[in-house]
Amino acid sequence: MKKLLLVLTIAFSASVMYAGGYRVGVQGHKQLAMGHTGVAVVTSAESAFFNPAGLVYLDGELNVSLGAAVVMSNTIYQNREFGYSSEADNPIGTPFYAYGSYKINDWLSAGLAVYTPYGSRVEWPSDWEGSHLVNEIELSAIFVQPTIAIKLSDKLSIGGGPIYVTGAVNFNRNLSRSLTDEAGNRSNVTIDASGINAWGYSIGAMFRPTEDINLGFNYRSKINMDVERGDGTADFENIPGALAGSFPDGDFTSSLPLPAELTFGASFKPSEKWLVAFDYTRTFWDAYKSLDVQFFNAAGLSRNPRNYKNSSIYKIGAQYEATQKVIVRAGFYYDESPIRDGFFAPETPRPDSVNFTAGFSYNLNSKWAIDASVLYVHSNEVNNSYDSFVEAGERLSFGGDYKSNALVAGIGVSYKL
Amino acid sequence: MKNNIKYLAVLALGLFACEPEFDNPIDESGTYTSGSADFSTFVAVGNSLTAGFMDGTVFRSGQQNSFPNIMAQQFEFAGGGTFTQPSYDDDVNDAGGFLLGGVPLPGFDTRLVIDASQGRPENLNVAPTMEVSNLQATAYNNMGVPGAKSFHLGAPGYGNIANLAIGAANPYYVRHATAPNATVIGDAVSLNPTFFTLWIGNNDILSYATSGGVGVDQTGNPNVLSYGFNDITDPGVFAFTYQGLVDALTANGAKGIVATLPDVTSIPYFTTVPYNPIPMDAATAAFVNSGYAAYNGGLQFAAGNGLITAEEAAQRTISFSAGQNAVVIVDEDLTDLTGFGIPSYRQATIEDLLVLPSSGIIGEEVNNDPTQINGVSVPLADNWVLTATEIQAVRDARTAYNNAIVSIATANDLAVVDTAVLLEELVSGLRTSDGQIYTNNYFDGSSDALSTAVFSLDGVHPNARGYAIIADQFIQVINEKYGANVPRVTAGYYPGVTVVPSN
Numbered sequence: 001m002k003k004l005l006l007v008l009t010i011a012f013s014a015s016v017m018y019a020g021g022y023r024v025g026v027q028g029h030k031q032l033a034m035g036h037t038g039v040a041v042v043t044s045a046e047s048a049f050f051n052p053a054g055l056v057y058l059d060g061e062l063n064v065s066l067g068a069a070v071v072m073s074n075t076i077y078q079n080r081e082f083g084y085s086s087e088a089d090n091p092i093g094t095p096f097y098a099y100g101s102y103k104i105n106d107w108l109s110a111g112l113a114v115y116t117p118y119g120s121r122v123e124w125p126s127d128w129e130g131s132h133l134v135n136e137i138e139l140s141a142i143f144v145q146p147t148i149a150i151k152l153s154d155k156l157s158i159g160g161g162p163i164y165v166t167g168a169v170n171f172n173r174n175l176s177r178s179l180t181d182e183a184g185n186r187s188n189v190t191i192d193a194s195g196i197n198a199w200g201y202s203i204g205a206m207f208r209p210t211e212d213i214n215l216g217f218n219y220r221s222k223i224n225m226d227v228e229r230g231d232g233t234a235d236f237e238n239i240p241g242a243l244a245g246s247f248p249d250g251d252f253t254s255s256l257p258l259p260a261e262l263t264f265g266a267s268f269k270p271s272e273k274w275l276v277a278f279d280y281t282r283t284f285w286d287a288y289k290s291l292d293v294q295f296f297n298a299a300g301l302s303r304n305p306r307n308y309k310n311s312s313i314y315k316i317g318a319q320y321e322a323t324q325k326v327i328v329r330a331g332f333y334y335d336e337s338p339i340r341d342g343f344f345a346p347e348t349p350r351p352d353s354v355n356f357t358a359g360f361s362y363n364l365n366s367k368w369a370i371d372a373s374v375l376y377v378h379s380n381e382v383n384n385s386y387d388s389f390v391e392a393g394e395r396l397s398f399g400g401d402y403k404s405n406a407l408v409a410g411i412g413v414s415y416k417l
Numbered sequence: 418m419k420n421n422i423k424y425l426a427v428l429a430l431g432l433f434a435c436e437p438e439f440d441n442p443i444d445e446s447g448t449y450t451s452g453s454a455d456f457s458t459f460v461a462v463g464n465s466l467t468a469g470f471m472d473g474t475v476f477r478s479g480q481q482n483s484f485p486n487i488m489a490q491q492f493e494f495a496g497g498g499t500f501t502q503p504s505y506d507d508d509v510n511d512a513g514g515f516l517l518g519g520v521p522l523p524g525f526d527t528r529l530v531i532d533a534s535q536g537r538p539e540n541l542n543v544a545p546t547m548e549v550s551n552l553q554a555t556a557y558n559n560m561g562v563p564g565a566k567s568f569h570l571g572a573p574g575y576g577n578i579a580n581l582a583i584g585a586a587n588p589y590y591v592r593h594a595t596a597p598n599a600t601v602i603g604d605a606v607s608l609n610p611t612f613f614t615l616w617i618g619n620n621d622i623l624s625y626a627t628s629g630g631v632g633v634d635q636t637g638n639p640n641v642l643s644y645g646f647n648d649i650t651d652p653g654v655f656a657f658t659y660q661g662l663v664d665a666l667t668a669n670g671a672k673g674i675v676a677t678l679p680d681v682t683s684i685p686y687f688t689t690v691p692y693n694p695i696p697m698d699a700a701t702a703a704f705v706n707s708g709y710a711a712y713n714g715g716l717q718f719a720a721g722n723g724l725i726t727a728e729e730a731a732q733r734t735i736s737f738s739a740g741q742n743a744v745v746i747v748d749e750d751l752t753d754l755t756g757f758g759i760p761s762y763r764q765a766t767i768e769d770l771l772v773l774p775s776s777g778i779i780g781e782e783v784n785n786d787p788t789q790i791n792g793v794s795v796p797l798a799d800n801w802v803l804t805a806t807e808i809q810a811v812r813d814a815r816t817a818y819n820n821a822i823v824s825i826a827t828a829n830d831l832a833v834v835d836t837a838v839l840l841e842e843l844v845s846g847l848r849t850s851d852g853q854i855y856t857n858n859y860f861d862g863s864s865d866a867l868s869t870a871v872f873s874l875d876g877v878h879p880n881a882r883g884y885a886i887i888a889d890q891f892i893q894v895i896n897e898k899y900g901a902n903v904p905r906v907t908a909g910y911y912p913g914v915t916v917v918p919s920n
Contacts, residue, residue: 177909391868
């Protein structure tokens with residue numbers, strides 16, 4: 001018999017971390033309630049995210065908006081041919097935001113925005129049929145964006161600022177479809193990194209041709225989250241004794257793009273009490289070609305093709321001042337999936353979705369208001385697969401029916417001086 | 418304000434309760450069906466292949482992946498009931514192997530594992546714990562008895578511990594026979610099966626083959642009591658026995674599926690060691706050839722005197738040269754010239770199959786004598802090689818058995834799995850629907866083989882992954898024959914070889 005060659009690489013491919021789908025659009029309860037429109041809306045400090053150029057048109061000297069939400073998402077999976085069924089029991093996510101804007105003079109405002117536009121928590125049952133792709137994942141990123149806005153005229157403004165991102169990832173999956181330790185426990189790896197830092201920017205412009213019509217534009221740059229050596233840990237568990245020496249715990253390197261987003265839109269006031277807004281967002285997901293994780297042991301380089309495509313979001317929203325104290329809002333948006341057929345991996349099980357939003361603000365007094373919103377994300381059942389997991393040199397397919405939905409509910413406060 | 422919050426809460430609850438649900442969930446009744454079959458009492462009858470035998474034994478965790486147990490898990494989607502298997506709870510070390518009266522039973526060792534420090538398969542170095550005399554006296558849904566030949570299934574006393582000493586009983590069956598004189602088929606039928614698998618007959622030829630053809634081809638001799646362990650069963654006996662087994666299993670109207678016998682010469686036990694494994698340089702070849710000069714001269718003498726044909730003389734002439742060389746073997750089918758002092762030697766050809774264990778002795782010195790090398794200066798005995806003549810005997814018997822299996826199954830309207838075709842597909846590469854390709858290769862030590870080997874380390878039996886492929890084949894045929902819809906099996910999730918750092 002040949003000499004054993006056990007310590008070659010275990011086919012280590014597939015999966016991770018990031019959130020093709022898990023752009024979490026909860027960047028302000030006022031705007032979320034209006035279908036997450038806002039690039040051409042000027043109502044609060046939420047503009048620091050939606051369009052920094054709008055800050056300079058805000059009423060009042062100081063505007064502050066704070067809020068948080070809970071995201072409850074569910075994904076179910078089944079495969080008719082083999083009788084598999086599974087349900088991701090996703091922990092509750094908690095996106096938040098904090099915006100402040102201060103009017104320095106008539107033509108210049110400065111602000112600060114802190115928000116969490118990307119995140120993902122997906123938890124499949126351990127060792128489920130897709131466990132060679134993902135058992136569980138948690139991804140989070142906090143954006144901090146100092147902002148200035150300049151009024152070029154009563155009709156035109158620009159704004160923007162650098163973005164500092166700090167992110168974290170924790171991801172677990174099994175090493176292969178069948179490898180176990182001597183006791184039959186599946187061999188798996190957890191990669192964990194936090195404090196991953198990166199820089200980007202956001203710029204915007206706003207044009208107000210008439211009193212009742214607003215046009216807006218915003219571009220947020222791509223941000224690459226690079227995990228360097230020593231930033232994180234790779235923890236290998238349940239490795240059989242004969243391979244344990246080849247799979248010591250260690251660190252890893254990887255890179256995840258948070259894609260650029262271009263939004264333009266319009267809002268207008270058909271009457272004194274009504275505001276209607278339309279946004280179109282293009283997300284440049286084609287930056288997400290492959291998720292490669294380099295390990296520094298026998299696992300080697302794990303290549304996980306993603307081949308995402310650019311996708312669009314079409315949004316519409318309206319608000320109505322029901323009384324002096326109560327403003328109600330509603331909206332809808334259609335969110336295209338960036339995932340191509342054959343690249344549908346269960347760590348980002350997000351197909352095209354239709355999204356319904358509603359919410360209100362209650363003005364406690366002239367300064368304080370309470371904002372609340374709900375979002376219901378509905379996706380149709382899809383049948384798709386991930387066909388790029390490599391085992392022993394062969395590309396394997398893992399697929400079936402997926403269906404997911406999510407409910408987001410949140411509350412916040414606005415302050416205006 | 419208060420009201421608004423209340424409404425929001427109601428709205429939120431309503432949406433939260435709205436968990437996703439498939440349009441056609443597979444857990445809905447009616448998704449999977451048994452068609453015209455009835456899986457409520459499923460009984461599997463057969464030999465080691467049915468018992469979940471792998472790596473040279475049956476061990477606790479391996480038995481969980483017997484092909485009928487895998488099938489039974491899928492049958493649960495379509496009305497299948499509980500499927501019981503002989504208890505291996507007493508296999509404390511998950512190692513297999515038997516004790517008799519507290520002493521290890523020869524020939525029933527622990528399972529094979531790869532010892533990474535030695536780079537070879539070895540019996541797992543732990544003590545066997547299963548005592549054969551702890552009788553379970555229970556009929557199980559899995560009535561696969563490792564080692565059983567066709568006629569053993571109906572043989573009273575095959576499970577009688579008193580018969581172990583005279584070789585007329587089988588310790589696997591002794592452990593769970595319902596009575597000393599019970600029969601395997603009788604215990605199976607006592608469960609009143611509504612559905613059965615029957616895969617038997619492999620051992621009627623396999624032991625002849627794995628022993629390198631040292632047994633006797635008993636074709637034409639119906640007296641099984643006169644058979645030795647390594648003999649080929651008479652095809653007439655096989656057909657008669659098989660008819661009786663099918664009659665017993667179908668007596669109450671049960672439907673079932675039977676399997677044909679694969680060509681055993683395609684299993685890794687015969688395909689792993691090449692006929693020409695001896696590398697040699699020219700000087701060594703000349704030296705070895707000089708040792709056979711007298712033998713080769715004797716052949717010319719015999720041919721010159723008409724004792725053998727010139728053709729046979731050429732066939733038997735030993736000649737080594739630089740490069741890879743065929744081993745020298747003893748072939749008792751050659752013309753017997755021992756009366757003239759000329760032994761029955763020849764070099765192996767591509768038509769001969771060297772058995773897997775021969776890899777451990779070929780090229781080794783005999784009695785530490787560097788001039789006495791197995792397969793070179795010391796010809797390999799009959800038991801190390803299955804010659805072309807012996808292969809033909811095996812194939813002839815197999816063809817006759819398979820003809821009987823197919824015709825009896827057809828007459829009883831039973832489904833037939835053609836495992837011969839399955840093994841042929843493995844020889845050329847079997848691609849499963851997930852995209853993986855499986856072959857009949859023996860585990861070669863590579864990391865790829867950790868994920869793709871489907872034969873266990875004994876070279877004869879599948880491993881868990883291989884049994885999953887078999888279960889999937891059975892299910893496909895059942896679905897087609899009985900109009901059933903039983904979910905398929907993904908072999909890739911099942912384990913392969915066990916590798917230990919040292920042993």
